Each structure stands twice: as C-alpha cells, then as structure tokens.
Amino acid sequence: MTNKQLAETFVFMKEEALPLRFKPLAGESTAMRNRSRKDLADTIHYEEGKDYIVDYEEGTIRRANGSRIPDGSLHPMYGVSGFDHNRYSDFSNQAYTVYLDYSTESVTEDRSLTTEDIERSGLLRRLVGKLEAGEEAVYVVYGDSISTGGEASEEGLAYFGRIRDTLLNLYKEGRIRIANKAIGGEDTSGGVRRVASDVVPLNADLVSIGYGMNDQNKQADGHTTTLEDFEKNLRFMIDTIRNAGDSDILLVTPCEPNPNWQHTSGKTALYADVIRRLGDEYGIGVLDAHATWAAELAAGKTHESLLLNNINHPNDYGHWIYSKALSPMLKKR
Structure with a gap:
C-alpha cells in the first residue's frame, strides 16, 4: 500500500x-x-x-x-x-x-485509530460524550509557548489543531472549540498562579497541560524549576482542575531543545519522566511528544530540521510529531 x-x-x-x-x-x-x-x-x-x-x-x-x-x-x-x-x-x-x-510504503501515521480505541481508553469520556451528541466541546490548551502554537504556520497545523481535526474526523457530527490559554515563556510556576482563574471557569471538556521546556532551562543559578517543584506544580494544576469538575485532562511532554543552545540543561527527558509518572498515577492521558520526537532524532532527523526557531519551537512537521503521540496514547490504554 x-x-x-x-x-x-x-x-x-x-x-x-x-x-x-x-x-x-x-x-x-x-x-x-x-x-x-x-x-x-x-x-x-x-x-x-x-x-x-x-x-x-x-x-x-x-x-x-x-x-x-x-x-x-x-x-x-x-x-x-x-x-x-x-x-x-x-x-x-x-x-x-x-x-x-x-x-x-511505510506507515507514515497510524490511520487505524478508531472510535472504539478512544472509547476503550477511557481517557476522553467527557469529550467523546459531547462529540457523540453532536454538541460543541471546549478544548482548553494550557502551557508554554509551544502550546500557544509557537512557530506553527497556522492553528490547524499546531499540535492541538491537528488533534482536534483527528477527533473530528472520527466524530463527524461534533464540534470542538479551542480556547488557548497558553503563555509564551511560562513555566509551571506561572501555570500554578493562573489555573484557577484562566482554566477552571471555562468548564472545559478537555484540558491539555504542556509544560517542561522552560522548566528545564539552565540559568546562571541552576534550572528554572527543580524536578521536585515541577512535580509539585503539575500536581497542583491537575488537582485544581479535578476538584472543580470532571474535565478530561491530557499531560504533554516537551520535545528536545537544540543541544547547542546555552540554556539547554540536557535533562528534558527527566522532566518528561515526571509527566509520564503522574499520568500513570492519576490515570490520565500523556501525549508523549518527547518519545515521538526522540524517535525522529534516532531515525536521523536533525534538530535544525525540526525546530523552526533553532532553539525550542517545533516547525509544522514538529507539531505533527507532537500530534502523532495521540494514537499510541489511546491504544496503549
């Protein structure tokens, strides 16, 4: 084929x-x-x-x-x-x-994802309920500059726009409205300060939380956020959203920044590990972009070919790599 x-x-x-x-x-x-x-x-x-x-x-x-x-x-x-x-x-x-x-002849993306896979995973119950009923679902995108759509040429090519389109391809009667509450340059401490005011009042059907890139940055006095504080901050955001309602939550792991950039700590994988562990503990989905990104690098893709700003922002193909993590996440469950 x-x-x-x-x-x-x-x-x-x-x-x-x-x-x-x-x-x-x-x-x-x-x-x-x-x-x-x-x-x-x-x-x-x-x-x-x-x-x-x-x-x-x-x-x-x-x-x-x-x-x-x-x-x-x-x-x-x-x-x-x-x-x-x-x-x-x-x-x-x-x-x-x-x-x-x-x-x-290779399978360039998993076209076998089905509504049965999604429903069997149990990760998107509230969102799927809205889509199956033909209603408008609200998807809140929360996080740093990558989640603002950083360097994607248009919203539909950013990872969250691609996820929306993948879901609407399967639930053709539904509608998804994206409310983007991400802020460029922010780390999880900023997410903690804003979650109660910027996310909770929207009563979202789905919230994706995408941090880690700025948290891993290497500054003169160390990393922006320690791994312990990173975990604590993510827990606070998850608990705040969960205590306010039954929104579906997805955690998003960050891609690898350019290793030649002076602020790259080289420890992005450790921050991704924290996110994966919290996903398992809370029973919520992890869009493991770090894993799909690592597979691209292992296959020979260069950092320059994936990062449009040459630092830490994916280009359109890089955002596709993010969205490609949706299928294994759902099938894994």
Whole structure:
C-alpha cells in the first residue's frame, strides 16, 4: 500500500545528505517547497534533479550543486556550540527550512485509530460524550509557548489543531472549540498562579497541560524549576482542575531543545519522566511528544530540521510529531 509523507522538513547543510524519515518509492513524484502549504501565493517550488537529489536506494536526500535551496551552513549560528540567541538579529531556521511530499510504503501515521480505541481508553469520556451528541466541546490548551502554537504556520497545523481535526474526523457530527490559554515563556510556576482563574471557569471538556521546556532551562543559578517543584506544580494544576469538575485532562511532554543552545540543561527527558509518572498515577492521558520526537532524532532527523526557531519551537512537521503521540496514547490504554 502506498502512503504519502507530507511536508517533512529539512535544513540542508551544503550538499550533505540527510535521511528521509521513511524509504521513498522510486518512480513516484516528489514535491519540495519553502512553505508547509503548497497553495500559498509566495511559495517557491523546487525541482528534483536540479535543486535536490533523492537517493531512492539509500533513502537519503541532499541539495544539488547550484541549488536554489538555501544552504543551512550559512546560518550565523551554524557550528556554534553554547550559543546565546540574544546575540543574533535573526536566529530562526525559517529561511533555510524546506518541506517535502513523497510516497512510501511505510506507515507514515497510524490511520487505524478508531472510535472504539478512544472509547476503550477511557481517557476522553467527557469529550467523546459531547462529540457523540453532536454538541460543541471546549478544548482548553494550557502551557508554554509551544502550546500557544509557537512557530506553527497556522492553528490547524499546531499540535492541538491537528488533534482536534483527528477527533473530528472520527466524530463527524461534533464540534470542538479551542480556547488557548497558553503563555509564551511560562513555566509551571506561572501555570500554578493562573489555573484557577484562566482554566477552571471555562468548564472545559478537555484540558491539555504542556509544560517542561522552560522548566528545564539552565540559568546562571541552576534550572528554572527543580524536578521536585515541577512535580509539585503539575500536581497542583491537575488537582485544581479535578476538584472543580470532571474535565478530561491530557499531560504533554516537551520535545528536545537544540543541544547547542546555552540554556539547554540536557535533562528534558527527566522532566518528561515526571509527566509520564503522574499520568500513570492519576490515570490520565500523556501525549508523549518527547518519545515521538526522540524517535525522529534516532531515525536521523536533525534538530535544525525540526525546530523552526533553532532553539525550542517545533516547525509544522514538529507539531505533527507532537500530534502523532495521540494514537499510541489511546491504544496503549
């Protein structure tokens, strides 16, 4: 069976080959551009064989000599270890990021997710009840800048927009209204201060809580938030929401930041472990983006190819990696 891998992202360094996430099918067309969506007026479309070369046997791709595709090695932070992004007028990868559609026999996403899987998991009882009744469900997105949709080109391509669309694909009579209460730059201490005023009054059917990226940051005096305080703060938010009603709750683990950024602690996995443990203890879902992100890195994706700001914000493909954690979460239960 042929599947399509859509808008996979790459930042090419010179003419160095990068692995495709899945083995491409020879004889099938590919399409590369400088935007996630191909229908935008300012989209530049690149030509296979002229701008980029696909090795179908090896499953790799690279810039061609004389390519119109921007060379990521010209990025001012290329090769800089422990960089301070504040010293650069433009530290984004946007100008160097390209998006590729191609055909593969691999399963590029779990299309087998069913309503039975969701209902059997027991994680989204209140939300499913609304959707099955054809009513509007309220989904509150809570967390840091990644949960604001940071670096996604539009709401529908942010992880929460993709989750909404996945659910509505299965419950076609329902409606989901997203109320985004995330704040950029915030850690769990900020979430604790706001949860009673910004989340509880909305009486949400679903609340996702996405923190950890700013909590793990390495500052001059240590991490922004200790693991003990991180756990305590998450418990406070979960308990506050639970004590106020029966909202479904999902915890979201953070992706890995650029290891060359000076504020990266290297301990993001430990914060993700706290989130997983609390999910098990409370019996609530964990959208384990850290696990799906780690799988992408292990398969050869580079940090530059996944982080649009080159620091800690996923690009559109990175948000897809987040949303891809929904199916294993539900099937696991």
